[in-house]
Every structure is written in C-alpha cells, then in structure tokens.
Amino acid sequence: MKRKIILCFSALITLLTTIGAQEHLNPEDRAVDMDSPTFVPMVHIGKAKVNGDSVQYVRTNNIYVFPPMEFKDAKQREAYNRLVYNIKKVLPMAKECNQIILETYAYLQTLPTKKERDEHMKRVEHGIKEQYTPRVKKLTYSQGKLLIKLIDRETHSTGYELIQAFLGPIRAGVYQAFAWMFGASLKKRYDPKGSDRLVERIVLQVEAGQL
Template sequence: MSDLKGYIIGIVFLFCCFTGKAQQIKMNAIPADVQRAVVDEGDTIAIVHLRNIYVYPEVKFKSKKEQEKYTKLVRDVKRTLPYAKMVYYTLIETYEYMETLPDDKSRQKHLEKMEKELFKQYKPELKKLTFSQGKLLIKLIDRECNQSSYNLLKAYLGSFRAGFWNLFAGMFGASLKSEYDPKGNDKMTERIVVLVENGLI
C-alpha cells in the first residue's frame, strides 16, 4: 500500500515537473546590488519596493480537535509547498530550455533523461508523504502552476493515460483534477500559504 501511494504521488510530481507545457513568463529582474532612483530638481530619490504586509484576524478554535486540524494543516503546507513551487520553477526552466532544442526527438530525449534523474532524486522523499499531504500537493500544484495536475499530465501523456492516472488516484480518495479554491474550500490553506511564504508562521 505504501509503495502504491508513493508511486502515484511520485508520478504526479515528476510528470508535472518535466512536462514542457508552460507559459513563458518574462521577468524584468534587477540585480540585488543595483538600486533604482529618480532625480527630482537635482535631488536623487531612491525607489524602494516594500513587500506586502498581510494581517489576518486571530484564528478562534471551537474545540481542541479544530485546533489540532489547523496545526496539522500548517505542518502539511510547510511540507508540501516547497515541492509545488519546485514544480512551477521546473516547468518554466524546462519550457525555456526545450525552446532551444532543434527538434522533437532531442526534446523527447531530454525529457526521458530528466524523468530518470527526478525519479531517482525525489521518489524516496515523496513516498514519505501521507495521503492528505499528497492530496494537498495536488491542490498546491494547481495554485502555483494555475492548472491542475490532470491538465499537466494530459499535456505530456495524452488524455487516455491522464485519465488512467486520475482513475488510479481516485482509488485512494484523490483527484488529479482537484482545483485550488483560495476564496472557498481552501481559504484557510491560502491564509497559511501566504503566512509561510512571508516567514510569518
């Protein structure tokens, strides 16, 4: 059972990692040692970008069980969020690199090599995730990549195989089509994610 669980979580993570279907994102990055400024009537005024400040009302628990559920969610987000972000950055890097390859054959060869390396590196870690963490990872991948794990698998494997893996995931109470709903069912998760991303929890 543990091997099957690890395998399906691994499949989702790894195929999401090396699928080459990602939107190209252009970022106007400024080196850390370069500061922007404007000159106004002879005075040089530095432009400083301050990070957003997030303030949430205090969480009030109706019972100890509710508090334990919240504590568990905090733990699970901290455990899975780095993997979801890794999927996103790997998608971007893979897309950009594959654009430099001359033909489909070389792209396929690159993906196969990447698959082998990713499986070797991450499968042991992913097998340690619980079912609830695996389901959360699927949702966080949707949050980071703005598309479901099912759509990412479909882009790489095709509809039939993506459907098979979704059916297989369903046997364990998961769905690769799960979408992240930050204003509804996943409101508390979104709050925790934002706090974790800003080092506040």
C-alpha cells in the same frame, strides 16, 4: 504550456503511486520550525529620483492582515496547526517543481530540432522519477494530497491535465479512478476563494515570511 504540463507529470504520477549532508537538504527534509518563517522576508533597498533629489527607499514583501483565527475547541486548533505544518513542509517542494519546469522549458527553446527536444524530455522524465520517488515516499498521505494541490497552484494545471497531456485521455481516466478510490480528484482545481480558502491564507502568510 503543453511542455510545462508534461514536465510536471512525472513528479505528480510518482506522488500518486508512492504516497500513503547539511550543506544541501531537500525542502521536505528540513525540520519545520513553527515559530520561525519558512521563507526569508524580502527586503530591497534602492534609490529613486524625486524632483531632482535622490531618495532612498525600502521595499518589502506584502504583509497580509487577516481576522484572528477562532477555534471552537482544542481539536480544531490542532487541525489548523497541523495544516500550517504541512504547508510549511511541502510548499517549498511545490515551488521547486515549478522552478524545474520553467528552467527546463527555457532550455528546450534553445534546442533546434524535435528529435533533440524529445530526447531531452526523456532525460528529464527519468531524472524527475529518480529524484522524486524517494522524496515523496517520506510524505504522509495528507502532505501528498496537499502537494498535489500546491503544484496545481504553482503550475496552473490540474493533475488530470498533466496526465492527459502525457499519456492521453484513457490513462488519465485510469489515474482519475485510482485517485477517486483514495478520496481525491485529479480534475478538481485549486480553489483559493472556495474550498482552499484557508490553505491560500496560510500559503500567502508563509510566502511573505509571516509564518
């Protein structure tokens, strides 16, 4: 878990300090289509034995049903649509970060010595900085703050925990103060049942291919 936290740190710190060819596009470079799903809904077709007979079945994504959104005015509706847009923009990027962490963590387990693991970690850190610095510069401030939240959702680690694991408590305090100046907190957890309830509702629908 600690190595997972360390691997995610570089992407997070780059985000905090820089926010404000068709065959392969980074997720954040793809045009957001508000009328089409961001993720393709999963459909799995298989067979199961039932009383000696082979029965075909189809398994799909979960389907989430929520009460219809009610808006007091056009401004509130616009804010909701903007949140949906931003989530569709940065959620694939947050999932990509988590996948990189998982794959790198698995590879670290194959290295026999601490020296080899440390050297590989340095290469990973350099690669993350090199890859993500130009990418996060393209995000708006709101999208950057949202990405920090969604990385926490995917990795189950707060920004403060990431920095503390990599640079220690003093530097973590410095970056916490930096984030506080911009109205954010690295210690605040993603709260899907509280302050982030609407974000979680949209994320679930986007993941399921409903938005």
